[in-house]
Amino acid sequence: MFYCFQRGLGEEEALKLIVNGFCKEILAELPMEFAVEAKELLAIELEGSVG
Amino acid sequence: MALLEINDLHVSVEDSEILRGVDLTIDTGQTHAIMGPNGSGKSTLAKVLAGREEYEVDRGSVLFEGEDILGDEPDERAEKGIFLAFQYPVELPGVSMNNFLKESVNKVREARGEEPLGAADLLQQIREKAELVGLNADLTKRSVNEGFSGGEKKRNEIFQLAMLEPKLAIMDETDSGLDIDALRAVADGVNKLRTDDRGFMVITHYQRLLNYIVPDRVHVMIDGRIVRSGGKELAVELEDKGYEWVREDAAVAA
């Protein structure tokens, strides 16, 4: 935060920027994880139906 | 008029005193170097000037263009034209350089009573200033400092300095961790930014940097005090004799 303040940003602006950045990073990673999770779920269902 | 005037500044952190009576005046247009052993309080001074909260000012004053700034928030100081190039710049994951620069440049411009820059003008500025300080323009397309090499982070600080056009630029060991070519490039960049209406405080451990960025004054800080000041030749003398020599001198004087 201090880094942002030093560059002239106020508390609200800094927070907004950082939180937005964080969300962007997470969203960018979601499709992959979602895909993995979806695959795992699918695998479990298959196991169940076979057993 | 003095750009920066520090009088008898005492600063502590968690009840331990770090700065113990700093006096320093920088006139506009001047470049002052601050040297001194590890832990002597150089970064603390830089951070106090920029307004970092965890440092308690116990005594003394800091005047910027004749006005006491110790009550100002960090962003207000930035708006007034104080810039700190960090010793350890932080990474802001997911925050694009473009976005960050837009916010920051326009906040400072607004404070100066200037119109905000539109997208095209901003990009133009980014390109110009990146070239001026030798920053790879591809870096401006990434998140702020994220995955930047040590040298790239330091250059990015000088790049932002160029973008924000402050009145006082404080550089905290911008030269450490730079290879010889990068050191030259950063020094060249800084020299281009030295103007009659801007002052520099350059914190460094190496006389080598001061061969490129030739200072008007050199100060030695030991144990939270400036114990010796001189011209650029003082840096050469220090390189030769080390700090023990100044320390002994200071002890005799005290």
Ligand SMILES: Nc1ncnc2c1ncn2[C@@H]1O[C@H](COP(=O)(O)OP(=O)(O)OP(=O)(O)O)[C@@H](O)[C@H]1O
């Ligand atoms: N936030 C803090 N909390 C506790 N101690 C601190 C804090 N900041 C600084 N200090 C202490 O104050 C002293 C001065 O530190 P400072 O970082 O200013 O030194 P420096 O001169 O910049 O050193 P270096 O050349 O190694 O960068 C050190 O002993 C340090 O441990």
Ligand SMILES: [Mg+2]
């Ligand atoms: Mg330091």
